[in-house]
Amino acid sequence: MSIPDEQIFPHATGNAVSTVEAHKDPQELVFYAGWFCPFVQRTWITLEEKGIPYQYKEVNPYKKEKHFLDINPKGLVPAVEYHGKALYESLVLCEFLDDAYPDHKPNILPSDAYTKAYARIWIDFIGKSFVPAFFRLLQAQEADKQDAARTEIYEALHKFVAQVKGPYFLGEEFSLIDVAIVPFITRDYILAEHRAYNRQAVSADWKRYADYVEQRESVVKTKSEKDKYEQIYGRYLKDEAQSEAAKAIRAGRAIP
Structure with missing residues (x-):
């Protein structure tokens, strides 16, 4: 039997809980995420690797808010809002984070x-x-x-x-x-x-x-x-x- 949408666990658990809690406050970069998504985890890992300040916002995949859909009409996570501008696609975001935060090391792409x-x-x-x-x-x-x-x-x-x-x-x-x-x-x-x-x-x-x-x-x-x-x-x-x-x-x- 399939689990109804409303019974899918709504937020991160385990080790990820502490990471979410540490990133509740407003920041210039807002990270729209789904705790369960492997593509989201790519960008999330990059944020943590580089120690970039960000605000974590969980997106309900079954009840997406209008503001999120305005940011990303595809309705897919991950997405970020940076100085009021929107970007999405996991690997694009990872490279963007390297470029936008060059002083936050390590870089995740080689310089050579x-x-x-x-x-x-x-x-x-x-x-x-x-x-x-x-x-x-x-x-x-x-x-x-x-x-x-x-x-x-x-x-x-x-x-x-x-x-x-x-x-x-x-x-x-x-x-x-x-x-x-x-x-x-x-x-x-x-x-x-x-x-x-x-x-x-x-x-x-x-x-x-x-x-x-x-x-x-x-x-x-x-x-x-x-x-x-x-x-x-x-x-x-x-x-x-x-x-x-x-x-x-x-x-x-x-x-x-």
Whole structure:
């Protein structure tokens, strides 16, 4: 049985509660978020990494306020309001935060032009190869489709981890490449419990990387409790989710 919309947990839990509480006061940057969303967590991790002052505002995905829709007509989180101007799209926001707050270190993209371009190639790979496969495996109902999606994930992760210089993708420095993939790593227990996914089955190197990166302080601080995520992803496991990502996967389109 599906959980009714009004029974979906309305706010962050676990470690993320303290992070939300620390960012209630008005700031020049307002962060519109959904505690459960992996795309939101990308931007949230970046805010925490850089120590940028921000005001956290939870957006009810089922009752979006007019002001939020005026800011982002797509109605998707994450979004920010900065000096009264609106921006959205998770990775765009991460890069914006680097540019708008250059004195807040560390930067999440390398300063070297070549390495920055190289990073963007692998960020693009995550978005086009790994993330769609992640959702396809979540939503697949038939065993053969689950097997195909799982194989697709493993193949993508083999290519990814072959380039990891360790302990993070670029070596010692945590970067936007790690930010782009780690929210899905923190949620891969859903695939492990329901879709026969296994980090070790990808490779020992992938398990080592995944185990390490999910322990980053900014990642831990923006995580909610597993059972609350389970409520959200239960809908994907039944292919009943109505998020834009779920609808795109169902229709064979790119995730918006």
